[in-house]
Amino acid sequence: MSNDDRITLECKELTKTYFSTEPPAKVLHGIDLAVRTGEFLVVMGASGSGKSTLLYSISGMDRPTTGSVLLEGRELTSLDDAEMSRVRLTRMGFIFQQAYFLSNLNIQDNILLPALKAAPGDRDAVVERVDALMERFGIGHVKRHGVTQVSGGQLQRASICRALAGRPAVLFADEPTGALNSSMSAEVMNALTDVHGDGATIVMVTHDPACAARAERVVFLRDGLLVDTREQGAWTAETAKQREDDLFSWLSSNGF
Amino acid sequence: MSLHAPESWSFTVTIRDSIALRYSYNDLTRNKGVNLALIVILVFSAFLMATGSMVIERVLSSMDQFFDEARPPHFLQMHKGAYDRAELERFASEHPEIDAWLIEEMLGYDSAAIAWERSSTGEGGDLADSLIDNLFVTQNAEFDFLLDENGSIPRPDAGEVYVPVAYREQFGIEVGDLLRVQTAEGVQELRVEGFVRDSQMASSLSQSTRFLISEDDFAAMSAAGGAIPEIIVEYRLTDTSLVQDFQTAYESDDALPKNGESVPYQLLRIVNALSDGLVAAALMFASLLLVAIALLNARFVIRGTLEDEVRQIGAMKAIGLPNRTISGLYLAKYRAMTFLACVVGGLLAIAAAQMLTRTVQVDYGAAEVDLVSVLVPVLALAFVYVFVIAICRRVFGKIRRIEVVNALVHGSTLDDRQTARRAAREVKRVRRTSLAAFGGGNLNRRLALLDLRAEARQWVLIPIVMFLAAVLMTLPMNLLSTLSDPAFVTFMGSPESDLRADLEFSEDVDAVHGDLLAAMSADEGLENVRAFANVLYETEGEEGWEVLRVDVGDFSSAAMPFIEGGPPGTGEIALSVMNAEKYGLATGDEILVRLDGEPSNLTVSGVYQDITGGGLSAKMQGEVDAGAASYTVFADTAAGADTAELVAEYADAFPSAKVTPMREFMEQTLSYVTDAVRNAALLTFAFGLGVALVITSLFLKLRLTRDRQKMGMLSAVGFSTNELIAQVRGKTLAAVVVGTVLGSVFAATGGESVAGSLLALAGLGIVDLEFLPNPWLVYLAYPLLLISAGYLGAVFLTSRLRGADKSSWLRG
Ligand SMILES: Nc1ncnc2c1ncn2[C@@H]1O[C@H](COP(=O)(O)OP(=O)(O)OP(=O)(O)O)[C@@H](O)[C@H]1O
Numbered sequence A: 001m002s003n004d005d006r007i008t009l010e011c012k013e014l015t016k017t018y019f020s021t022e023p024p025a026k027v028l029h030g031i032d033l034a035v036r037t038g039e040f041l042v043v044m045g046a047s048g049s050g051k052s053t054l055l056y057s058i059s060g061m062d063r064p065t066t067g068s069v070l071l072e073g074r075e076l077t078s079l080d081d082a083e084m085s086r087v088r089l090t091r092m093g094f095i096f097q098q099a100y101f102l103s104n105l106n107i108q109d110n111i112l113l114p115a116l117k118a119a120p121g122d123r124d125a126v127v128e129r130v131d132a133l134m135e136r137f138g139i140g141h142v143k144r145h146g147v148t149q150v151s152g153g154q155l156q157r158a159s160i161c162r163a164l165a166g167r168p169a170v171l172f173a174d175e176p177t178g179a180l181n182s183s184m185s186a187e188v189m190n191a192l193t194d195v196h197g198d199g200a201t202i203v204m205v206t207h208d209p210a211c212a213a214r215a216e217r218v219v220f221l222r223d224g225l226l227v228d229t230r231e232q233g234a235w236t237a238e239t240a241k242q243r244e245d246d247l248f249s250w251l252s253s254n255g256f
Numbered sequence B: 001m002s003l004h005a006p007e008s009w010s011f012t013v014t015i016r017d018s019i020a021l022r023y024s025y026n027d028l029t030r031n032k033g034v035n036l037a038l039i040v041i042l043v044f045s046a047f048l049m050a051t052g053s054m055v056i057e058r059v060l061s062s063m064d065q066f067f068d069e070a071r072p073p074h075f076l077q078m079h080k081g082a083y084d085r086a087e088l089e090r091f092a093s094e095h096p097e098i099d100a101w102l103i104e105e106m107l108g109y110d111s112a113a114i115a116w117e118r119s120s121t122g123e124g125g126d127l128a129d130s131l132i133d134n135l136f137v138t139q140n141a142e143f144d145f146l147l148d149e150n151g152s153i154p155r156p157d158a159g160e161v162y163v164p165v166a167y168r169e170q171f172g173i174e175v176g177d178l179l180r181v182q183t184a185e186g187v188q189e190l191r192v193e194g195f196v197r198d199s200q201m202a203s204s205l206s207q208s209t210r211f212l213i214s215e216d217d218f219a220a221m222s223a224a225g226g227a228i229p230e231i232i233v234e235y236r237l238t239d240t241s242l243v244q245d246f247q248t249a250y251e252s253d254d255a256l257p258k259n260g261e262s263v264p265y266q267l268l269r270i271v272n273a274l275s276d277g278l279v280a281a282a283l284m285f286a287s288l289l290l291v292a293i294a295l296l297n298a299r300f301v302i303r304g305t306l307e308d309e310v311r312q313i314g315a316m317k318a319i320g321l322p323n324r325t326i327s328g329l330y331l332a333k334y335r336a337m338t339f340l341a342c343v344v345g346g347l348l349a350i351a352a353a354q355m356l357t358r359t360v361q362v363d364y365g366a367a368e369v370d371l372v373s374v375l376v377p378v379l380a381l382a383f384v385y386v387f388v389i390a391i392c393r394r395v396f397g398k399i400r401r402i403e404v405v406n407a408l409v410h411g412s413t414l415d416d417r418q419t420a421r422r423a424a425r426e427v428k429r430v431r432r433t434s435l436a437a438f439g440g441g442n443l444n445r446r447l448a449l450l451d452l453r454a455e456a457r458q459w460v461l462i463p464i465v466m467f468l469a470a471v472l473m474t475l476p477m478n479l480l481s482t483l484s485d486p487a488f489v490t491f492m493g494s495p496e497s498d499l500r501a502d503l504e505f506s507e508d509v510d511a512v513h514g515d516l517l518a519a520m521s522a523d524e525g526l527e528n529v530r531a532f533a534n535v536l537y538e539t540e541g542e543e544g545w546e547v548l549r550v551d552v553g554d555f556s557s558a559a560m561p562f563i564e565g566g567p568p569g570t571g572e573i574a575l576s577v578m579n580a581e582k583y584g585l586a587t588g589d590e591i592l593v594r595l596d597g598e599p600s601n602l603t604v605s606g607v608y609q610d611i612t613g614g615g616l617s618a619k620m621q622g623e624v625d626a627g628a629a630s631y632t633v634f635a636d637t638a639a640g641a642d643t644a645e646l647v648a649e650y651a652d653a654f655p656s657a658k659v660t661p662m663r664e665f666m667e668q669t670l671s672y673v674t675d676a677v678r679n680a681a682l683l684t685f686a687f688g689l690g691v692a693l694v695i696t697s698l699f700l701k702l703r704l705t706r707d708r709q710k711m712g713m714l715s716a717v718g719f720s721t722n723e724l725i726a727q728v729r730g731k732t733l734a735a736v737v738v739g740t741v742l743g744s745v746f747a748a749t750g751g752e753s754v755a756g757s758l759l760a761l762a763g764l765g766i767v768d769l770e771f772l773p774n775p776w777l778v779y780l781a782y783p784l785l786l787i788s789a790g791y792l793g794a795v796f797l798t799s800r801l802r803g804a805d806k807s808s809w810l811r812g
């Protein structure tokens, strides 16, 4: 959607080795990747190829072993834990395969939590923004519900609201539809596409070609290395079927 | 779970045991930290239980064996001064229940008059540091034997002496040393031939001790003068159940000698068992608390295990394994752990019991280790084992209610109804909170509080354990500080003072008393001089008139505690607990007494506790300076004056007075008890702290494992590791503080009555124990230490969260 060529997020020669195992697990072997501002990027690859690791490493959840990560020009690898948390709080949003929520807060409070933490003095504005987001993604009526009272699709849309509430520079999603059936999956992907339409930068990991078809660019990861990239332009509902087929054959050629 | 291969399930029933073992082994090695913590607590409880029961068994059987051999009297009466032997013979002939009786003559020497010397090394010294009476006696013929260390009855030759074992401990006297006794005519030299145990005076609470010499030396020393002659009239009865009646008969007989203490057999036994009994009771009590703690933990861990492994359990149920088989599989681990803990705890206890009963062995000799000695701790441990397993079995009973579908599909241990109920609870909770309307403040604190509320059922473990640990630590310590407190004498029936002078009956006792009182009152080094006379009143008992020992003096200002009523005014009398019980009197009742045949009616003004002299005493307001059986003068040392110097001064000036520095005296007489209780207090102190540390660590370890995904999520949305750590530490601190504070408060209030009723059961004349705690220690230092220990567990466990890759939390 965006033809902006500025770079929001960039990693260079990123490697990650987990030392908790014996022998240490070398997962990423040197990744160079730049995410353009407003871009919808999808990472694909076989199970265990290191997709999640890449996502966690560039978002500062895990500390990269070597290499650098730049967010809006700022080096992240040299930040300490508190600074990195601050960056996640104010500049990043996360959506996971499972919708992790605090069961002792209602849906609205769960969404408010990080935004309130980021701007404690701005409560009314934050509440207003969150309410608007919830209405927009069709969960305005379950605000006061408990986590166990809503469907998986609603929960995942709540995740999106929570990720967006802090107005992040980049949205990370790790298989956001992995635990959903196809209709709920479509609900969530529509929401993400919508968000992207507003100019959000999205980095998403997925196994599902139908989801990946929504992205502007797909990169393919194999054994910790980026082996292929596919630019596929902006998604429209009309071209959806065609894009999926094309993507599928590209994936097949990569041995997916 | 290690049951990978589905085929093995079909064999499970037949090879169940080996699978159970394999499962146990795998699980034990996999969850090392958690299992280790559980084993530690189980070992603690098994250890204390075994130690307590062993100490009790050792004490009782050593004492039984010793009493069998030494044949102590069933009733004894001490007396100083003249007495009529013919009257005693008449009394004996009138009482067929007397099996044997004797009059033991004794020569009492001041501690400073006895010195010892080792010619080989030149070491030596006197016994002046000992504050109890030293009585020289000859061996008895029929009963009340002094026994040597082999349990045989020594009969010293001329020039030989057997010294009380306690002095070997206190002064390091050895066989072969010379003992020099200062008589009026010169020095009597005796060679230490051995050491004796004394069934009458072995107890640390006894105020005198006996040396054994030959008849010839006794005659010589007696002739040489310088000793205070004293007798004990002793009786063995055909049946110990007759002692009480016999005592009454003796005391109501006017013609018999009785100006000293009288002691019935039961009291001898109780006083002997008191110190070690207290320790054993404290240890058993501590062990019960620890068993409770261990059970709470086992329950917590088991519930966690069930939740973790619910899918496997569902699978096993799905293929038709009976519930019993499944729970047996899991139970095997707890059987193994508890068994191991009992064995280890039992072995450790052998060493600990050995240490704790060392004084018992010195005083009474070690009893043979027989079947019972082994059986008692084994049974105690079996009790622990059976109890723990029974509770575990109950918790595993939950397996029955796990529904296959819920387990396999939702990974939930709950059935539909429980799931619905839990959801309803959550909804209700969620409705009551709102961040949207939350008026600022600290978000982390808010989240922590919400967690505590939502997970109260889990977190409650910590306050309960801390509560128990606080009680565990505080009670023995309070007992110890009470026993070591100078005011404890008031429980023993005498006022608090620095110095005490006793004048026992003698020809010129009235005159000496007058001089002594005058001198002390005029002394600028002394203040608050109070004189009491011990007057032998009579009152009507079941069999007619009997002796009532009354302390007469000024009680108006005496700060002694009364458990009911208050100090006596004119026309009133205060009774000791045991006297009040004996005569069935309470405050306000009337009692008829007579002195020199003259009767008078007195009102009971109050009841106080007294454990001295059999606990039978009374107090009356007044002044008596003639005709008393004995006198006591109490005084406090004025600022700047030295108690020891004053004691020496008065002992010199008034040789017939026994002048005692009270604080040192209390320390010495109670030292065995306090030492023993101190050991128990230290042990429980260490265990209390250990438990606090281990349990919070164990709890948090499981809790943090369970909260990983939540922490991963919070971290992703922008909470720093330090904030997450602070939340956990804050929750722990809150739980720990609540439990500790409640525990300390309980120990201060309810605990007193628990310990008090234990003591009351001992029948010593203490019915109401008021703790004299060291408040800084037990209400400040201890809780702070306990809280620190618990918090330390939290610090220790949470600090490991730093530096972790947070993705690993989300990966589950
Ligand atoms: N904390 C960790 N410690 C050790 N090894 C890890 C850790 N996390 C992941 N790995 C390993 O790193 C490799 C890559 O894992 P990662 O989760 O990034 O793969 P993925 O591409 O996301 O797989 P999937 O599609 O299954 O989610 C795997 O082999 C995994 O076992």
Ligand SMILES: [Mg+2]
Pocket: A051, A052, A053, A174
């Ligand atoms: Mg992944």
